Amino acid sequence: MLLQSGGSSDPFASAVRTTRMPMVITDPKRDDNPIVFCNDAFTHLTGYARDEILGRNCRFLQGPATRDEDVARVRHAIGRRESVQVDLLNHRKDGSTFWNALLISPVFDGDELTYFFASQLDVSDRKRAEEHRFLLNRELDHRVKNTLATVQTVVLQTLRDASVPRTVADAVSGRIRALARSHDLLTVEAWASADLADVVEGALEPLRPRVGARIGVEGPRLRIKPRIATMLSLAVHELGSNAERYGSLSNPTGTVRVGWAIGEGRLRFEWRESGGPRVAEPAKRGYGTRIVERVLAAEFDGEAELRFPPDGLVFRLDAPADGIDEEATAWTAP
Numbered sequence: 001m002l003l004q005s006g007g008s009s010d011p012f013a014s015a016v017r018t019t020r021m022p023m024v025i026t027d028p029k030r031d032d033n034p035i036v037f038c039n040d041a042f043t044h045l046t047g048y049a050r051d052e053i054l055g056r057n058c059r060f061l062q063g064p065a066t067r068d069e070d071v072a073r074v075r076h077a078i079g080r081r082e083s084v085q086v087d088l089l090n091h092r093k094d095g096s097t098f099w100n101a102l103l104i105s106p107v108f109d110g111d112e113l114t115y116f117f118a119s120q121l122d123v124s125d126r127k128r129a130e131e132h133r134f135l136l137n138r139e140l141d142h143r144v145k146n147t148l149a150t151v152q153t154v155v156l157q158t159l160r161d162a163s164v165p166r167t168v169a170d171a172v173s174g175r176i177r178a179l180a181r182s183h184d185l186l187t188v189e190a191w192a193s194a195d196l197a198d199v200v201e202g203a204l205e206p207l208r209p210r211v212g213a214r215i216g217v218e219g220p221r222l223r224i225k226p227r228i229a230t231m232l233s234l235a236v237h238e239l240g241s242n243a244e245r246y247g248s249l250s251n252p253t254g255t256v257r258v259g260w261a262i263g264e265g266r267l268r269f270e271w272r273e274s275g276g277p278r279v280a281e282p283a284k285r286g287y288g289t290r291i292v293e294r295v296l297a298a299e300f301d302g303e304a305e306l307r308f309p310p311d312g313l314v315f316r317l318d319a320p321a322d323g324i325d326e327e328a329t330a331w332t333a334p
């Protein structure tokens, strides 16, 4: 049979037979695409003897713990005669399970599909480590969240006892809440990166019930790093609460437009207010303004500018787009 009878002088057949990587070949011209070759590594991995394997479809490795959607992906690719790579849970002969990093490729002779070739790698250790890291992160996220809630209570209580003006207490509490929200967002994304639109929407959320219809947000999907997400969330929170207190959202009709675009390797982010009371340059810049201008510019490694033309405050950020996401720049949601 195939490879077994290939003669010991064929280096490729010999390599496939003796490699430590489990491999099988199936014959799609036969009924139910049965296995026509498996190497020793495959018998070791699965615990089945060769005569229990040959002639069967590979699905005999699946069991109650195998996820339907993983199998569906394989079925779909095979139906289209395409390569596919899937991690799926398989069962050994003794019933124990292992994570199988399965890679299947069709083999063509001209236009004719002759075989499917697959390699199987036991990646259970990696999967276990990933699961462990996931659980640890979740636990840590819980604790940070609880800590933030405690900080909020302690700070508010302290401010109240010290008879600090209500506006200061509100500002501090709003900032802590903005931090907690960006933390929530990053937790969902496993602290890899966050979507810029989600960060902006999250920071505006407390305003939405009151003035939501007057805030327009528009921009492409874009991943930003966790630290930038946190600072941006704080900045948008500051801009929003400022707009509601003094700016375009302080009257019944003013509006805010938040937008961003990527072009020529740069990200341009803008917050533009209009229709509010006449604006005057503030006499002194507070903490909120500092976050918006300086910290954000430094985090994005770009330039940030807060301007106060009479018809409405404008905040602009101009930063190199490559500083935004380590892995990639913009992506479009499917």
Ligand SMILES: Cc1cc2nc3c(=O)[nH]c(=O)nc-3n(C[C@H](O)[C@H](O)[C@H](O)COP(=O)(O)O)c2cc1C
Pocket (backbone or CB within 6 Å): 024, 025, 026, 033, 057, 058, 059, 061, 062, 071, 074, 075, 078, 088, 090, 100, 102, 104, 105, 116, 117, 118, 120
């Ligand atoms: C070459 C080849 C190797 C395969 N290896 C495995 C495997 O190791 N484990 C597994 O669960 N399924 C494997 N499959 C997938 C199943 O054989 C089958 O295609 C899948 O269950 C979807 O088809 P079904 O819905 O008819 O079961 C392999 C398929 C091919 C063609």
